[in-house]
Amino acid sequence: MKKSISILVLSLSILFFHNHSISAEKVDLLKTDWTFKGLFGKYDRASLQRGYQVYTEVCAACHSMQYLSYRNLAEPGGPEFTEEQAKAIAASFEVLDGPNSDGEMFMRPAKLSDKFVKPYENVEASKAANGGAYPPDMSVLAKARKGGADYIYSLLLGYEDPPAGIKLDDGVYFNKYMYGNKIKMSAPLSDGLVEYNDGTEASEEQMAKDITTFLMWSAEPHLETRHKTGFRVIVYLIILSVLVYLTMKKIWSRVETKV
Amino acid sequence: MSDSHYTPKSKVGKWFNDRLPLLTLANHLTDYPTPKNLNYWWTFGGILTFCLITQIVTGLVLAMHYIADTKLAFASVEHIMRDVNYGWLIRYVHANGASMFFLAVYIHIFRSLFYGSYKSPREIIWILGIIIYLLMMAAAFMGYVLPWGQMSYWGATVITNLFSAIPLIGEGITTWLWGGYSVDNPTLTRFYALHYLIPFLILGLVVLHIWALHVPGNNNPVGIEIKKPSNDTVPFHPYIVIKDAFALLLFLIVFAFFVFYTPNILGHADNYIEANPLVTPAHIVPEWYLLPFYAILRSVPDKLMGVIAMFSAILILAALPWLDTSKIRSAVFRPLYKQFYWILVIDVLILGYVGAMPAEGLYLLVARIATAYYFAHFLIILPVLGFTEKTNPIPLSISEPVLAGSAMATRAVNDDKVEINLKSLG
Amino acid sequence: MSDKKPKNRRDFIFTATAAAGAVGVGAAVWPLVDQMNPDASVKALASTEVDISSVKPGQSITVVWRGKPVFIKRRTQEEIDKARAVTLDELKHPEKDEDRVKNPEWLVMLGICTHLGCVPLSDKGEYDGWFCPCHGSHYDTSGRIRKGPAPINMEIPEYVFLNENTIKIG
Numbered sequence: 031m032k033k034s035i036s037i038l039v040l041s042l043s044i045l046f047f048h049n050h051s052i053s054a055e056k057v058d059l060l061k062t063d064w065t066f067k068g069l070f071g072k073y074d075r076a077s078l079q080r081g082y083q084v085y086t087e088v089c090a091a092c093h094s095m096q097y098l099s100y101r102n103l104a105e106p107g108g109p110e111f112t113e114e115q116a117k118a119i120a121a122s123f124e125v126l127d128g129p130n131s132d133g134e135m136f137m138r139p140a141k142l143s144d145k146f147v148k149p150y151e152n153v154e155a156s157k158a159a160n161g162g163a164y165p166p167d168m169s170v171l172a173k174a175r176k177g178g179a180d181y182i183y184s185l186l187l188g189y190e191d192p193p194a195g196i197k198l199d200d201g202v203y204f205n206k207y208m209y210g211n212k213i214k215m216s217a218p219l220s221d222g223l224v225e226y227n228d229g230t231e232a233s234e235e236q237m238a239k240d241i242t243t244f245l246m247w248s249a250e251p252h253l254e255t256r257h258k259t260g261f262r263v264i265v266y267l268i269i270l271s272v273l274v275y276l277t278m279k280k281i282w283s284r285v286e287t288k289v
Numbered sequence: 290m291s292d293s294h295y296t297p298k299s300k301v302g303k304w305f306n307d308r309l310p311l312l313t314l315a316n317h318l319t320d321y322p323t324p325k326n327l328n329y330w331w332t333f334g335g336i337l338t339f340c341l342i343t344q345i346v347t348g349l350v351l352a353m354h355y356i357a358d359t360k361l362a363f364a365s366v367e368h369i370m371r372d373v374n375y376g377w378l379i380r381y382v383h384a385n386g387a388s389m390f391f392l393a394v395y396i397h398i399f400r401s402l403f404y405g406s407y408k409s410p411r412e413i414i415w416i417l418g419i420i421i422y423l424l425m426m427a428a429a430f431m432g433y434v435l436p437w438g439q440m441s442y443w444g445a446t447v448i449t450n451l452f453s454a455i456p457l458i459g460e461g462i463t464t465w466l467w468g469g470y471s472v473d474n475p476t477l478t479r480f481y482a483l484h485y486l487i488p489f490l491i492l493g494l495v496v497l498h499i500w501a502l503h504v505p506g507n508n509n510p511v512g513i514e515i516k517k518p519s520n521d522t523v524p525f526h527p528y529i530v531i532k533d534a535f536a537l538l539l540f541l542i543v544f545a546f547f548v549f550y551t552p553n554i555l556g557h558a559d560n561y562i563e564a565n566p567l568v569t570p571a572h573i574v575p576e577w578y579l580l581p582f583y584a585i586l587r588s589v590p591d592k593l594m595g596v597i598a599m600f601s602a603i604l605i606l607a608a609l610p611w612l613d614t615s616k617i618r619s620a621v622f623r624p625l626y627k628q629f630y631w632i633l634v635i636d637v638l639i640l641g642y643v644g645a646m647p648a649e650g651l652y653l654l655v656a657r658i659a660t661a662y663y664f665a666h667f668l669i670i671l672p673v674l675g676f677t678e679k680t681n682p683i684p685l686s687i688s689e690p691v692l693a694g695s696a697m698a699t700r701a702v703n704d705d706k707v708e709i710n711l712k713s714l715g
Numbered sequence: 716m717s718d719k720k721p722k723n724r725r726d727f728i729f730t731a732t733a734a735a736g737a738v739g740v741g742a743a744v745w746p747l748v749d750q751m752n753p754d755a756s757v758k759a760l761a762s763t764e765v766d767i768s769s770v771k772p773g774q775s776i777t778v779v780w781r782g783k784p785v786f787i788k789r790r791t792q793e794e795i796d797k798a799r800a801v802t803l804d805e806l807k808h809p810e811k812d813e814d815r816v817k818n819p820e821w822l823v824m825l826g827i828c829t830h831l832g833c834v835p836l837s838d839k840g841e842y843d844g845w846f847c848p849c850h851g852s853h854y855d856t857s858g859r860i861r862k863g864p865a866p867i868n869m870e871i872p873e874y875v876f877l878n879e880n881t882i883k884i885g
Contacts, residue, residue: 097367099756170367174561176558209571252370256381257550260545264545264546267538267542270736273735274534277531372754373755374746374749374752374754
């Protein structure tokens with residue numbers, strides 16, 4: 031039995047190791063203390079709210095978040111704006127609705143049930159406006175990149191002058207953490223770019239951290255419930271295992287006497 | 290079998306049972322004499338049944354929300370993850386459940402290899418198992434296509450292109466599989482239909498697998514035939530049921546850890562990018578459970594031969610009962626085979642590892658050596674070993690090693706429960 | 716005497732295990748049941764705004780709210796009088812017309828027959844209101860059930876007049 035377990039552990043660890051080795055980048059990603067990591071990880075509400083501010087004021091000009099709705103901003107486990115705040119945010123955007131009774135489409139202020147308004151009508155329009163590069167939708171971005179939140183955080187802070195010998199075309203920038211080091215997005219953040227509503231100093235690192243937290247929430251809106259439920263489930267399973275183990279020992283004690 | 294004499298006690302039960310002998314079946318299943326020396330490696334049969342049912346139930350639920358359309362599939366999965374009540378939980382259970390299913394099936398297969406469970410008279414059980422395993426791979430592959438992410442799309446493209454290696458008709462077959470000139474909406478909808486069908490085929494085969502098992506009865510760690518029922522067996526219920534339940538719970542703890550704390554570690558980040566037929570991801574690898582076969586495929590430089598090698602690697606298992614010429618079942622009494630067995634385990638792990646690595650340089654060389662060894666194990670080592678190996682003496686009854694192995698433990702238990710024992714004896 | 720204690724302990728462990736197992740199964744089944752309830756995006760689609768400026772007296776329009784038809788009928792004086800002339804004891808489901816409308820001219824109600832959910836036809840039936848073709852329920856000009864198998868009057872949804880020309884349902 032002992033041997034069997036050690037083999038199981040070994041094979042599991044190989045599984046993990048192998049996954050790690052593929053996801054390992056050539057450069058080590060920047061690390062920061064995410065509140066959402068770990069068994070009890072939760073999002074930092076204030077950071078999420080600031081992150082939303084960075085998104086609207088900086089990213090939203092090019093990046094869509096098509097799977098988010100304005101109502102999500104007020105839902106538990108997220109930025110938790112009040113319903114009034116979320117309504118006000120929604121109402122500041124215009125969405126296309128219709129057709130009305132005259133058969134015409136019309137614009138109206140967005141409601142909580144509406145999806146986030148996109149900066150471009152379609153992928154082609156976004157490419158045309160961005161020199162052929164398509165700013166990816168950011169709804170699940172934090173899960174769609176190896177390294178996840180760390181990668182996005184690093185990328186935002188990873189702009190450097192290109193090393194000697196590397197020539198960059200117009201509209202292409204050097205980023206230490208980007209795959210192939212060439213990125214078509216210019217450095218999006220700089221100190222003081224945003225004036226935070228809550229008075230936090232908008233340093234580059236702070237903004238990178240806030241927007242990354244926001245993107246992580248957007249990719250995993252149920253992370254807090256998942257962590258909470260997971261802890262309960264595992265505690266329950268351990269208790270039940272102990273009970274079943276005791277039951278098993280009782281039942282099998284009848285057999286061992288005959289052996 | 291003893292249970293053929295079973296008659297229900299109640300009148301209604303008897304009336305019903307004479308018309309449909311479900312109670313006889315239930316009685317057979319509960320009384321089914323099982324060797325009492327089965328170790329925990331034998332609990333994976335029950336665990337696999339649990340995995341299959343979990344996949345079917347969660348899959349059914351996901352099908353209530355999923356939309357098989359290239360324009361909507363990705364969005365419908367996001368809808369499940371964000372809006373559907375407990376949708377995130379159900380999808381993560383289903384996605385990680387596939388991995389858990391394969392983890393359990395590999396343990397189950399390697400248990401069988403170690404204890405020679407595939408040997409006469411259990412060849413049909415083994416071959417049914419191989420068919421189930423093949424269907425599992427098909428179901429897993431098609432299921433991975435459904436979220437319509439980048440890995441879905443490119444995985445589907447690569448795997449379906451395998452068939453284009455077939456001379457003359459290959460191109461026609463791939464076009465037929467796709468229902469078009471590339472992987473597209475017709476491909477997605479048919480994969481969805483088949484992904485829904487296959488688990489029920491597996492379920493049917495599992496019934497046959499268990500039926501075939503109940504004819505000769507379980508093999509056991511000692512690998513000798515035992516009299517059933519006898520002092521060497523216990524009824525399936527409650528003894529094996531409770532032991533399987535305990536093992537299942539331990540398995541569930543691992544399962545839950547993946548679902549709740551690292552739900553995406555076994556997947557690929559690229560699959561959270563919607564499928565784009567114009568851009569292939571930089572690293573394209575299958576799910577971990579298919580990696581050894583992927584390594585075999587890539588280790589052969591010729592397209593057709595690579596495909597043949599990959600399929601042979603699985604099909605060769607079906608011939609195993611006849612390739613292994615040894616009359617002794619359990620590796621416990623085969624000192625040489627035991628060593629080769631562990632080499633094979635390591636070989637397969639190596640294949641899995643290099644399958645995830647780029648097919649170049651040292652990795653390719655290792656993959657080739659490991660592939661060659663894989664086939665040599667089954668085609669050369671096993672047949673020869675049966676004739677040349679000097680095996681250890683096997684005991685006459687399973688009680689003998691049980692006594693020798695766990696005398697201490699038994700005594701300790703006895704001291705503790707002497708009163709209960711006296712009571713149960715008297 | 717000494718064998719009594721272990722026996723009790725054994726019973727306790729068996730019971731505790733079975734109970735704990737049952738709780739777990741119940742907890743595991745709930746998500747599978749609850750997933751069929753309206754999801755977050757469905758719940759969010761609460762209200763619909765309708766422009767009624769172009770509806771002439773005697774006309775009725777049908778709008779969709781939560782996937783169901785809502786009848787908005789601009790009643791003529793004759794229809795209003797007819798609805799108000801009915802005494803409560805003539806009704807299967809007694810409700811005053813005054814309680815069914817916010818503005819007597821406008822009747823806003825769910826266009827669903829309370830029998831088995833079909834959509835009744837307007838200006839049909841023995842009471843000049845609505846008639847359900849599925850099983851022959853007759854409704855009056857206030858949408859009240861007068862004859863046929865339907866048990867209660869057609870339902871009035873929550874709505875408000877935002878202004879003269881706009882109704883918000885929900």
